[in-house]
Amino acid sequence: MNALAVIGPALHRLAGELPSTAPQGRNIVAAQIAIGSLFSLHILIAGLVSGAAELGPAIEFLGYMRQRRNYDRLAHGLGRFITLYFSVSSTIAILLVTVLLVGYWGHFWTTIVTIGWWPLFIEAWTFVLQVTLAYIWYYTWDPLRGFKGVHMAIGGLLAIASFLQVYMIDVIASYMLTPTNPQNPIRLVLNPTSYPLTVHRTVGNLAYVGFVIGAFCAIRFLRAKKPEDKVFYDWAGSFGVLWGISLTLLQPVVGYSYAKEIQLHAYGSWYKMMYGTLSPLFLWQITLLGIMFLTATLYFARRLRTNGARGAGLLKAMAVGLVLTILLAAQPYHLGLTYDAVAGAGLNRPFWEGGLINPLGSMIPWKVLALMFYTLIAIAAVVWYLRGLPGVVWGAARRGEQRLLMLLAVLTIFMMVTMGFIRENSRAPFLITGEMTIQGQQNIEPTPTPQSGP
Amino acid sequence: MAHREPRRLSRRQFAFLGTQAVGAVVTLLLGIPIVGFILSPLFHRQQAVWRQVGDISGVPDRQPTKFEVSFPLDEWTNANVNLAVYVVKINSNYLVFSNVCTHMQCPVRWQSDLGQFLCPCHGGLYDITGTNIGGPPPKPLPQYVHRIDGTTLFIQNSFTESI
Amino acid sequence: MGRIAAVYDWLDERAAIRSLVRKGLYEAVPVRGAWFYTLGSATLVLILLQLVTGIFLTLVYVPSVTEGWASLNYLKQHDAFGSIVRGIHLWSAYILLFVIGLHMVRTFFSGSYKRPRELNWVTGVGLFILVLVMAITGAFLPWDQAAYWTAVVVTNVPSYTPFIGSFIRALWRGGDFVGPITLTRTFGIHVWLVPAILFPLILAHLALLRKHGEFGSYINYRGAYRRREGVDVPPAPAQRPIEPPYPAVPTDELWAAPLETEDFFPFQTFKDGLVSVVLVIVVFLLAVAIGAPLEPIADPSTTSYTPVPEWFFLPLDELLLLVPQQLIPLVLVLPAGGVLLLLALPFIDRGPERNPFERPAVMVPGAFAVLFVVILTLLGSGRLFNL
Numbered sequence A: 001m002n003a004l005a006v007i008g009p010a011l012h013r014l015a016g017e018l019p020s021t022a023p024q025g026r027n028i029v030a031a032q033i034a035i036g037s038l039f040s041l042h043i044l045i046a047g048l049v050s051g052a053a054e055l056g057p058a059i060e061f062l063g064y065m066r067q068r069r070n071y072d073r074l075a076h077g078l079g080r081f082i083t084l085y086f087s088v089s090s091t092i093a094i095l096l097v098t099v100l101l102v103g104y105w106g107h108f109w110t111t112i113v114t115i116g117w118w119p120l121f122i123e124a125w126t127f128v129l130q131v132t133l134a135y136i137w138y139y140t141w142d143p144l145r146g147f148k149g150v151h152m153a154i155g156g157l158l159a160i161a162s163f164l165q166v167y168m169i170d171v172i173a174s175y176m177l178t179p180t181n182p183q184n185p186i187r188l189v190l191n192p193t194s195y196p197l198t199v200h201r202t203v204g205n206l207a208y209v210g211f212v213i214g215a216f217c218a219i220r221f222l223r224a225k226k227p228e229d230k231v232f233y234d235w236a237g238s239f240g241v242l243w244g245i246s247l248t249l250l251q252p253v254v255g256y257s258y259a260k261e262i263q264l265h266a267y268g269s270w271y272k273m274m275y276g277t278l279s280p281l282f283l284w285q286i287t288l289l290g291i292m293f294l295t296a297t298l299y300f301a302r303r304l305r306t307n308g309a310r311g312a313g314l315l316k317a318m319a320v321g322l323v324l325t326i327l328l329a330a331q332p333y334h335l336g337l338t339y340d341a342v343a344g345a346g347l348n349r350p351f352w353e354g355g356l357i358n359p360l361g362s363m364i365p366w367k368v369l370a371l372m373f374y375t376l377i378a379i380a381a382v383v384w385y386l387r388g389l390p391g392v393v394w395g396a397a398r399r400g401e402q403r404l405l406m407l408l409a410v411l412t413i414f415m416m417v418t419m420g421f422i423r424e425n426s427r428a429p430f431l432i433t434g435e436m437t438i439q440g441q442q443n444i445e446p447t448p449t450p451q452s453g454p
Numbered sequence B: 001m002a003h004r005e006p007r008r009l010s011r012r013q014f015a016f017l018g019t020q021a022v023g024a025v026v027t028l029l030l031g032i033p034i035v036g037f038i039l040s041p042l043f044h045r046q047q048a049v050w051r052q053v054g055d056i057s058g059v060p061d062r063q064p065t066k067f068e069v070s071f072p073l074d075e076w077t078n079a080n081v082n083l084a085v086y087v088v089k090i091n092s093n094y095l096v097f098s099n100v101c102t103h104m105q106c107p108v109r110w111q112s113d114l115g116q117f118l119c120p121c122h123g124g125l126y127d128i129t130g131t132n133i134g135g136p137p138p139k140p141l142p143q144y145v146h147r148i149d150g151t152t153l154f155i156q157n158s159f160t161e162s163i
Numbered sequence C: 001m002g003r004i005a006a007v008y009d010w011l012d013e014r015a016a017i018r019s020l021v022r023k024g025l026y027e028a029v030p031v032r033g034a035w036f037y038t039l040g041s042a043t044l045v046l047i048l049l050q051l052v053t054g055i056f057l058t059l060v061y062v063p064s065v066t067e068g069w070a071s072l073n074y075l076k077q078h079d080a081f082g083s084i085v086r087g088i089h090l091w092s093a094y095i096l097l098f099v100i101g102l103h104m105v106r107t108f109f110s111g112s113y114k115r116p117r118e119l120n121w122v123t124g125v126g127l128f129i130l131v132l133v134m135a136i137t138g139a140f141l142p143w144d145q146a147a148y149w150t151a152v153v154v155t156n157v158p159s160y161t162p163f164i165g166s167f168i169r170a171l172w173r174g175g176d177f178v179g180p181i182t183l184t185r186t187f188g189i190h191v192w193l194v195p196a197i198l199f200p201l202i203l204a205h206l207a208l209l210r211k212h213g214e215f216g217s218y219i220n221y222r223g224a225y226r227r228r229e230g231v232d233v234p235p236a237p238a239q240r241p242i243e244p245p246y247p248a249v250p251t252d253e254l255w256a257a258p259l260e261t262e263d264f265f266p267f268q269t270f271k272d273g274l275v276s277v278v279l280v281i282v283v284f285l286l287a288v289a290i291g292a293p294l295e296p297i298a299d300p301s302t303t304s305y306t307p308v309p310e311w312f313f314l315p316l317d318e319l320l321l322l323v324p325q326q327l328i329p330l331v332l333v334l335p336a337g338g339v340l341l342l343l344a345l346p347f348i349d350r351g352p353e354r355n356p357f358e359r360p361a362v363m364v365p366g367a368f369a370v371l372f373v374v375i376l377t378l379l380g381s382g383r384l385f386n387l
Helices: A002-017 A026-066 A069-104 A106-115 A117-139 A145-177 A185-189 A194-223 A227-248 A251-265 A267-274 A279-306 A312-329 A339-344 A364-391 A399-427 A439-443 B006-043 C003-015 C017-025 C034-057 C067-078 C080-109 C118-140 C145-160 C165-173 C180-212 C264-289 C311-322 C329-348 C360-385
Strands: A430-432 B050-055 B065-074 B077-090 B093-098 B109-111 B116-119 B124-126 B132-134 B144-149 B152-159 C028-030 C261-263
Touching (some): A069 A227, A117 A185, A194 A227, A194 A251, A251 A364, A267 A399, A279 A312, A364 C360, B050 B065, B093 B144, B093 B152, C017 C264, C034 C180, C067 C080, C118 C145, C165 C180, C329 C360
Antiparallel strands (some): B077 B093, B124 B132
């Protein structure tokens, strides 16, 4: 770790050179808004790019095994998307890091780069790999048509590079929430929330790109003129949603485990999310998840009914089941800010006695049941839709299904923004739990400049 | 077979029934002792015994203090087993806890920085009165059947409520 | 006629070995994808390794709460060769569980459980359960801290079964608490009872395999080359003459007999042997380099030890961590339901299609089940490093 011995002090000295006008008071809020909104935008695009870099090669491989041309066309489209939009998200990221993070949270940024130097170093190189491989993968599509094995290998490497990149940045992000001994590199990488967060984010990126494919193809379907284009976009929209829902139904398990680790290692954040100021937002999130599953099930039911394929009836029944599950999941525990505040105000009574507690929703186990039902019903819906697919005539979809696809993508974006907001605010006022606060940014004495001159 | 002699049938039938009967007898002769032997622990529970823990006058208030007590392991071995006892004094009332978690029976320990008993297996938490306040444990921390003679504590190797 | 041929004829007249050898060694097996079909024999080799090392371990181990640990400790301190045998027994068990999982996933993907091979799958699931039971019961035997607390937790899991839970626990433990009877019962189960069921079941599994022939995977059959709309299909190779055990008059023209076969010996046996020997070498290296750890002797009064589950127990332990106390019976229902689904698989998926990419209605839930178990294991893996 000799590099660290040199870079660490250098970065700290750089921190000392920064203007001591670190944000205070209202400026903190301005900084948070600026950084928060840019980060949200970055993640909304970068998540798509990462997901596309992982899903595209998978679709190409599946298409090769099933010998179907439309898979290849879809994967090719994803490759085009990556080459067009990679630079947008990386520009935002570079702007964030070099200007906003260093400028506003300089002390934090130099600290985290010192601690997580190797993960960030590896991540930088995975970006190089990702860009190189993405461009090679896209532009050698036709030249390597006779050597599909080589082309798919390039795609596979691209997927691996993309996964590694997400893993490395998640090491940093999870360290901020549940820091461990930074001197031990294994404990840094295996800090308690790094695995759950990486799995959660990887699955989420893949699901997100699936839903966006669905919405994009829905729009293209409605605008398409040629019948073979209509067939393709109809099929691709359904395919995207299938991937999206299949992966989303893994999320409750992983998310629950993530929350458990947060409870064990960052109790303040967990309390804020489950019982405190963020709990209404968390309630909104579980409801939104249910609405996503419901929309997808309705899409499946409608799409099958449009062509008279069998299975639409059971899917409608599943949709009803999902509505009931959403009602079960959406019950608030209490409507106050903190339980202590509620108890202190003497309002810890059922709401029909003038209090602020909904006793029906007071048992956390019921929410776990709701999550399990979400997962089970969604698996059943996916399987039933797959069984009914042979009866579907691609290209003959109606407008209603396509509108559901667009709604699904909008809901997904809501979900991602909600979760980002919850995550950052659950840790507030800490930037590194228990070690560094946002306010701590301006309490640093700049190190004196070295005496120059002979 | 259109025409059978009754004699041949009954011989076959007899042999058939005889084989079944023999099989049943052997099964019963073997089965009853074996099944009885396998089920025997359900009927023959070991007697609980009393052992002395020690002098508990020095136990500070609201600070769980650990003692180790040696009990006989079983009736057919001379070996002993050490059991852990947490003695907690709350306002001149004594609680005598074991270290057995009510979730999966992992060894619980007192965490003075948390002010709670913690089970390291799945994060179960009990407060100083033994009530299960966090994590998966379904019941409070079990207490030993105990009696106090003056300032000496005696416990039995059985719980006040089975877990 | 040479002397060896004369001996061969003598044996053949008395023991009919010619037909035995022909059936055993020169049976037809499919050609394509043969490296994947080595997993079954790798499982068998590792089980046999367990049998042999286990037998030799019974020459030193005593199933007693005091002598058990002492005997293994003596082995560890004073007997380097014995320690290696014990190390092989441990690492072969770990790798066996991994390989048997891969074998199940392979047969699941290739649809080898379909008619007429349903019984093969059912006996296979039975073998999987028995191997798991062997692994868990074996973990109790050293009676060090790890073994003792594994025994406590594992025997406690069935106690959450409604009505009969505490009886099951008392049966296994020999009372309310883990003690000498637990150890002797578990030893008997591990050394005699389960192997007495396991090895005949292995023979049944192999006999069924021989009866119907190795299925292989869809790329060996005419069914993979059917013309379908929107699909680019390469031309099918010509059908070679069909050899037993494949039926000469196939009932299902697409999937009954492979297009190309070769002799089991020496082609498949070479591949089987190579994979098995690589695994055995890996086991041996791990046994020498890391060996089988032995923690301090079991101490129920500890208040500083953190029990850590065996790696194959991690998914269940992670479920125990995540599930709140009101829903603990769910932790029993999920594995039990999973096993029932596994057993019922050939009767749920009855269609003739063998290509895994053409039966998503089965593959997708199967992939989820595998992903679910893998993710749970990963999530719990932090505890292996004591984080």
